[in-house]
Amino acid sequence: MPVRDGVYEAKISTFYKEIREGIEEIEKMIGKSRKIRINNVPISLLNRFKPLLRNKDLKIILPRGVKPTKELKSLGRIATAKSRIYVEYKGREANTGSVGFPTKNFNIIWTENEILSISAVEYSACVKCLLKTFETAWRYSKKW
Secondary structure, three states, X not given: OOEEOOEEOOOOEEEOOOHHHHHHHHXXXXXXXXXXXXXXXXXXXXXXXXHHOOOOEEEEEEOOOOOOOHHHHHHOEEEEOOOOOEEEEOOEEEEEEEEEOOOOEEEEEEOOOOEEEEEEEOOHHHHHHHHXXXXXXXXXXXXX
8 A cells, every 4th residue: 555644545435526537448358358247237338348358358248138140249248137136326226336446346327218327336355346346246147
């Protein structure tokens, strides 16, 4: 952990003011990273990422009830969630998903028509824990 002015300091997370900024940061990370884990993100966002996901160590868990296309299957290993995982976001139920990398994990809160929030965890211990959570979700998902 770096020391600044005699105090240990660590940035642990980011909450993006604009959804566009969060999406652009995810796209940059996809471009740099080899290993990517995507869980329960809106299909519209996944479609936006598809061109960037080629030749990656990729696992995707699609939202419950969604079947993969041939194009998605050609990108990596695909599963579909069997359970409904959601959050209460400012008084309303919303879906929660993630895009995970070895050093950063993005949390995406969304509804059928809208991405409500994007945040990122940068604290390495939490990122490792979130990637382990992905692997548990993968184990209990329907594989294609």
